[in-house]
Amino acid sequence: MTYNKYSGKCSVCGGFVRRQAGYIQKNNGKWVVYCSNCYFHADDKKGATVEDYCCSDMGYEDQCASRCGF
Numbered sequence: 001m002t003y004n005k006y007s008g009k010c011s012v013c014g015g016f017v018r019r020q021a022g023y024i025q026k027n028n029g030k031w032v033v034y035c036s037n038c039y040f041h042a043d044d045k046k047g048a049t050v051e052d053y054c055c056s057d058m059g060y061e062d063q064c065a066s067r068c069g070f
Contacts, residue, residue, distance in 0.1 A: 003022070004017060004019065004021070005020070005024075010035040013035060015035050017033050023036065
């Protein structure tokens with residue numbers, strides 16, 4: 001597990017990842033950045049779409065709704 005040296009965009013959910021706040025991995029000769037949520041839950045989300053992640057727009061809305069009692 002290696003922290004990202006530079007800020008970038010998560011390759012799974014597309015969210016902004018600050019410097020040393022995410023993880024990197026080499027895929028097909030290119031370094032890709034993952035936010036911590038997508039990196040640690042990658043195996044749980046096989047076949048999931050981007051909107052299934054809690055750091056996505058829909059995931060955020062779902063969290064807000066559950067905290068408001070909806």
